[in-house]
Amino acid sequence: MKNEFNFIQSKLKPLSFNNKEARGLSDDCAIFNNLNDLAISVDTSVEGVHVPIGTDIGIQSRRAILRALSDLATFGSSPICIFAAMILPKSFQESDFDRIAEGYRKALIEYDIFLAGGDITSQDGLPIFSITVLGDKGNVELGRNKAREGDLIVVSGSIGDSFVGLNLLMDDDLKQKSLVDTNLVNKFLIPNPQIELGKNIKMFATSIIDISDGLISEIKHLCENSKVGADINIIDIPISIEAKKYIDSNIFNHIDLITGGDDYELLYTIDPKDENLIDENSSIIGKIISGNKINLYSKDKNLIDVNKIILGYKHF
Amino acid sequence: MKNEFNFIQSKLKPLSFNNKEARGLSDDCAIFNNLNDLAISVDTSVEGVHVPIGTDIGIQSRRAILRALSDLATFGSSPICIFAAMILPKSFQESDFDRIAEGYRKALIEYDIFLAGGDITSQDGLPIFSITVLGDKGNVELGRNKAREGDLIVVSGSIGDSFVGLNLLMDDDLKQKSLVDTNLVNKFLIPNPQIELGKNIKMFATSIIDISDGLISEIKHLCENSKVGADINIIDIPISIEAKKYIDSNIFNHIDLITGGDDYELLYTIDPKDENLIDENSSIIGKIISGNKINLYSKDKNLIDVNKIILGYKHF
Numbered sequence: 001m002k003n004e005f006n007f008i009q010s011k012l013k014p015l016s017f018n019n020k021e022a023r024g025l026s027d028d029c030a031i032f033n034n035l036n037d038l039a040i041s042v043d044t045s046v047e048g049v050h051v052p053i054g055t056d057i058g059i060q061s062r063r064a065i066l067r068a069l070s071d072l073a074t075f076g077s078s079p080i081c082i083f084a085a086m087i088l089p090k091s092f093q094e095s096d097f098d099r100i101a102e103g104y105r106k107a108l109i110e111y112d113i114f115l116a117g118g119d120i121t122s123q124d125g126l127p128i129f130s131i132t133v134l135g136d137k138g139n140v141e142l143g144r145n146k147a148r149e150g151d152l153i154v155v156s157g158s159i160g161d162s163f164v165g166l167n168l169l170m171d172d173d174l175k176q177k178s179l180v181d182t183n184l185v186n187k188f189l190i191p192n193p194q195i196e197l198g199k200n201i202k203m204f205a206t207s208i209i210d211i212s213d214g215l216i217s218e219i220k221h222l223c224e225n226s227k228v229g230a231d232i233n234i235i236d237i238p239i240s241i242e243a244k245k246y247i248d249s250n251i252f253n254h255i256d257l258i259t260g261g262d263d264y265e266l267l268y269t270i271d272p273k274d275e276n277l278i279d280e281n282s283s284i285i286g287k288i289i290s291g292n293k294i295n296l297y298s299k300d301k302n303l304i305d306v307n308k309i310i311l312g313y314k315h316f
Numbered sequence: 317m318k319n320e321f322n323f324i325q326s327k328l329k330p331l332s333f334n335n336k337e338a339r340g341l342s343d344d345c346a347i348f349n350n351l352n353d354l355a356i357s358v359d360t361s362v363e364g365v366h367v368p369i370g371t372d373i374g375i376q377s378r379r380a381i382l383r384a385l386s387d388l389a390t391f392g393s394s395p396i397c398i399f400a401a402m403i404l405p406k407s408f409q410e411s412d413f414d415r416i417a418e419g420y421r422k423a424l425i426e427y428d429i430f431l432a433g434g435d436i437t438s439q440d441g442l443p444i445f446s447i448t449v450l451g452d453k454g455n456v457e458l459g460r461n462k463a464r465e466g467d468l469i470v471v472s473g474s475i476g477d478s479f480v481g482l483n484l485l486m487d488d489d490l491k492q493k494s495l496v497d498t499n500l501v502n503k504f505l506i507p508n509p510q511i512e513l514g515k516n517i518k519m520f521a522t523s524i525i526d527i528s529d530g531l532i533s534e535i536k537h538l539c540e541n542s543k544v545g546a547d548i549n550i551i552d553i554p555i556s557i558e559a560k561k562y563i564d565s566n567i568f569n570h571i572d573l574i575t576g577g578d579d580y581e582l583l584y585t586i587d588p589k590d591e592n593l594i595d596e597n598s599s600i601i602g603k604i605i606s607g608n609k610i611n612l613y614s615k616d617k618n619l620i621d622v623n624k625i626i627l628g629y630k631h632f
Contacts, residue, residue, distance in 0.1 A: 049439050116332065117338060
């Protein structure tokens with residue numbers, strides 16, 4: 001949907017009637033500060049849109065929860081429970097339901113949370129999971145609009161593994177490599193929402209966003225919301241050894257990896273004085289500048305036009 | 317899905333890990349008594365399942381919220397806000413988005429609540445709205461499992477208007493009558509969740525359930541959950557003058573109306589000593605008995621076999 005952003009801004013945002021909990025519909029969660037800083041987010045996963053058609057249904061149900069939890073991480077919130085709305089094919093058999101429940105169970109146990117409710121509809125069509133997540137103790141001061149000039153820009157983990165993993169699953173020429181590089185495939189199929197990191201950085205990060213739509217796209221979101229620009233050095237963006245193989249063999253390039261989606265890492269900004277507080281799993285990739293430009297510098301210091309590279313998540 | 321109930325009971329209920337907020341996944345809402353008795357429910361509306369294909373998209377978005385709010389009424393909760401997950405056809409144009417927002421606006425303003433967040437996905441398929449509703453001050457003592465032997469069984473409003481209204485929309489032979497009986501059609505298209513009634517009765521009702529799946533089906537749910545039976549007199553079930561016309565002209569019968577769905581009235585039980593507390597819009601239709609039988613008595617006192625009449629919502 002090309003007009004999704006406009007729809008939200010012009011038609012839906014007015015329906016929040018300026019209630020501060022809705023945060024202008026521009027953050028990853030709503031936060032209710034009169035309810036123990038309860039953070040709530042809804043995230044929908046559709047087979048054929050968010051995962052390739054034919055993905056194991058137990059992976060789909062598990063992944064749907066993990067993706068939704070990633071939103072809670074951006075407020076440093078502690079997950080409590082989920083509600084699961086499912087729209088499932090009429091043809092589903094007991095074994096499919098078993099797989100769905102098993103996928104849920106894995107995600108719930110991993111994050112020590114519970115299923116609090118939901119809804120089941122059957123129809124002719126591909127499976128859909130719409131997950132509402134609740135967490136408490138979100139830091140209401142956080143969000144996408146608090147990055148300030150001079151802040152350092154930090155990302156957790158490595159970027160692009162999931163992009164490569166998805167391509168290993170989807171691309172017939174690459175498919176057999178997926179059996180070798182299962183780590184990359186699993187980065188796509190079983191995201192690792194950065195709940196603990198969110199809790200650790202929530203008191204010193206000036207802004208946090210999760211990287212679901214591709215690193216560069218999220219930097220853009222963060223800068224637009226904070227009304228700032230950014231200098232980013234591609235060479236500082238962390239790429240795993242496994243993903244780097246695909247760059248070295250010219251199957252993908254750096255731009256592919258940093259514009260692909262589904263990393264579910266955290267992108268955050270900090271005051272330079274807090275540099276010593278970031279953990280060993282996080283990398284400084286640039287800094288916030290005044291203005292509204294995102295300057296992306298290549299290895300040899302050439303400026304890359306961010307607006308010309310493919311931005312954001314490409315639905316398949 | 318024939319196995320929906322089994323799926324919930326055998327596969328999903330264990331995933332609530334006995335957290336009391338989830339209420340065994342058997343009530344209309346989860347309730348968080350450490351969060352101001354916050355009540356939360358999720359309700360999904362799918363074109364072609366919950367409304368006929370071709371229903372105005374603004375009616376669909378409005379109706380999706382109204383249906384979800386009905387769950388809050390069963391705990392006497394005061395609605396606060398909603399989250400709207402939408403899965404919309406790729407072909408949707410700006411005018412469709414305008415209609416969706418206008419439908420939301422009407423429901424939100426009517427109940428003095430706001431849009432707190434959501435999610436938009438586009439795909440090839442019919443529109444789906446999955447609505448998460450939040451309300452506070454739910455009565456945690458309520459639910460479906462507290463009806464006791466000797467309690468009176470009460471319903472609000474009239475039963476079956478929505479069933480007739482839907483048939484006026486769907487049945488080619490009846491379609492032109494829909495222009496005359498717009499009240500009945502609107503009862504289906506624009507449900508009236510009994511929020512105020514829920515707040516009024518929450519302190520004396522022993523159990524409350526909303527009538528989404530047909531009166532008889534909901535009586536069965538209530539009795540099963542409370543481990544009781546019921547005596548019901550069909551003649552006491554309130555039917556509107558408009559709906560009665562269709563019985564008198566043999567187009568529908570009483571059984572059709574009391575087993576059709578989408579009434580969105582409240583079915584509740586009270587101690588007989590509280591009979592004077594029910595409002596003029598509520599009708600006593602029977603009483604709770606021991607055992608597990610539902611005895612449905614016809615006008616001339618014949619016993620109707622509840623298991624032989626069509627039970628519950630018939631997806632179309």
